[in-house]
Amino acid sequence: xxxxxxxxxxxxxxxxxxxxxxxxxxxxxxxxxxxxxxxxxxxxxxxxxxxxxxxxxxxxxxxxxxxxxxxxxxxxxxxxxxxxxxxxxxxxxxxxxxxxxxxxxxxxxxxxxxxxxxxxxxxxxxxxxxxxxxxxxxxxxxxxxxxxxxxxxxxxxxxxxxxxxxxxxxxxxxxxxxxxxxxxxxxxxxxxxxxxxxxxxxxxxxxxxxxxxxxxxxxxxxxxxxxxxxxxxxxxxxxxxxxxxxxxxxxxxxxxxxxxxxxxxxxxxxxxxx
Numbered sequence: 001x002x003x004x005x006x007x008x009x010x011x012x013x014x015x016x017x018x019x020x021x022x023x024x025x026x027x028x029x030x031x032x033x034x035x036x037x038x039x040x041x042x043x044x045x046x047x048x049x050x051x052x053x054x055x056x057x058x059x060x061x062x063x064x065x066x067x068x069x070x071x072x073x074x075x076x077x078x079x080x081x082x083x084x085x086x087x088x089x090x091x092x093x094x095x096x097x098x099x100x101x102x103x104x105x106x107x108x109x110x111x112x113x114x115x116x117x118x119x120x121x122x123x124x125x126x127x128x129x130x131x132x133x134x135x136x137x138x139x140x141x142x143x144x145x146x147x148x149x150x151x152x153x154x155x156x157x158x159x160x161x162x163x164x165x166x167x168x169x170x171x172x173x174x175x176x177x178x179x180x181x182x183x184x185x186x187x188x189x190x191x192x193x194x195x196x197x198x199x200x201x202x203x204x205x206x207x208x209x210x211x212x213x214x215x216x217x218x219x220x221x222x223x224x225x226x227x228x229x230x231x232x233x234x235x236x237x238x239x240x241x242x243x244x245x246x247x248x249x250x251x252x253x254x255x256x257x258x259x260x261x262x263x264x265x266x267x268x269x270x271x272x273x274x
Contacts, residue, residue, distance in 0.1 A: 001028065002102075002148045003035035005059075007051050008073040008136060011040040016136075023137045027145030034148065041074050044267030045109030048074035050174030050185065053114035054233050056101060061236075065099040069147040072105040072112075073136045092125045093164075094143070094157060102147045104140065113168040114185070122165070123157035171270040173205065174233070174240065180256030181218075181231070181244040184270050188230045188239050191272075201228050203243065204271040206264040212243055219246050226260050243270075 004024070010016045017038050025034060039055065041048040052072050059068050075089045090108035097103065098120045105111060125143065146155055168185065175183040182205070191214065195201055200211045212228040213221050221227040223246050231242030244257035258264065 001030040001032055001034060002067045002069050002150065003037070004144055004148055005037045005039065005055055005068065005070045006073070006136075006144075007039045007041055007048055007055065007070065009041045009043050009048070010073070010136060011038040019137050020141060023141035024145050024148075027142045029145075029149045029151070041072075042266050043074060043076045044265065045074050045076070045111045046113075046168065046172050046185075047175060047266035048072050049110045049112065049114040049168065050183070050233075050266070052103070052111070054175075056097065056099075056115055056118060057233075057235065059101060060099045065097070065101045069102045069104070069144060071140060071144050072103070073140060074111055075106040075108040089139075091164075092140075092143070094123045094125050094147070094152070094155065095119055096121045102152065104143050104147060107164060110166060110168045112165045116162055116165050116167070119162050119165075122160055122162055124160050125155060125157055171272065173264055173266050173268045173270060175266055176258060176264070179244070180258035181242050182257035182261070182264065182270075183231055183233050183242050184240055186241040186270060186272070187234065188241060191241070202273040203228065204273055205243075205261040206268055208261050209273065210260050218242070218244065221246060223248060224255065226257070 021036050028034060039051055041051055052070065055070060059065050090106035093107045095103040097118045146152060171184055171186045173182055174185045177183065195214045197214055197216055199214050201214050202209060202211050210226055212226040215221050215227045215229045217229055226245050228241050228243045230239035234240035245255055247254040247256055
């Protein structure tokens with residue numbers, strides 16, 4: 001039986017997680033206790049896409065992609081403004097990556113955008129009976145169980161093109177970690193030939209403009225100095241850039257990236273100003 005990683009905007013609620021896990025266990029053919037990991041996102045589909053991409057990178061680099069299913073469920077119903085009958089969600093997709101990882105979840109906003117170049121096959125799944133508010137438990141638990149039990153052939157799938165997954169354009173906040181560091185979707189190569197190490201980069205986030213020193217790691221600047229640097233997320237040869245300040249956290253006035261830009265949120269635009 002494959003392990004399951006669930007990335008969703010509901011994953012920080014213990015009751016919700018327990019209900020989902022129990023529902024999945026009920027559908028599994030294998031009676032062994034399943035290995036299920038929950039990762040909390042926000043209602044931002046850009047945030048979910050960043051988390052999903054990072055988990056895929058780590059799984060492919062360190063673990064067992066052929067034994068892994070990832071389910072994401074961030075669906076803020078961006079396709080409608082009112083009156084959604086039966087709490088209708090975005091179209092469900094089942095995706096197989098080139099590494100063998102299976103993904104499933106609603107094709108909402110940019111949920112799958114950052115893993116688009118890793119896709120081998122993508123399928124629509126029209127076998128959902130859309131009833132109830134709690135789609136993660138009531139609709140997707142069966143799909144997850146089938147993928148974990150390697151019973152994907154029993155699902156009524158229709159192959160489609162990756163063109164149904166939108167491209168993510170521009171730069172954005174991908175994630176804010178527990179230290180207040182801003183992980184962006186800006187790749188290191190994006191600054192190549194434009195800025196040298198030690199130069200100042202003018203950055204606009206949350207309608208606030210700040211200058212950050214371009215350095216090669218978080219601790220290459222001074223304590224309290226805003227810096228931009230290749231972080232711990234992204235591909236090994238082209239990391240995503242992070243924005244923050246090195247702090248001694250015992251100090252009352254300690255500020256990290258979150259403080260410099262007035263508590264921004266995942267998904268917000270990041271502009272590099274010239």
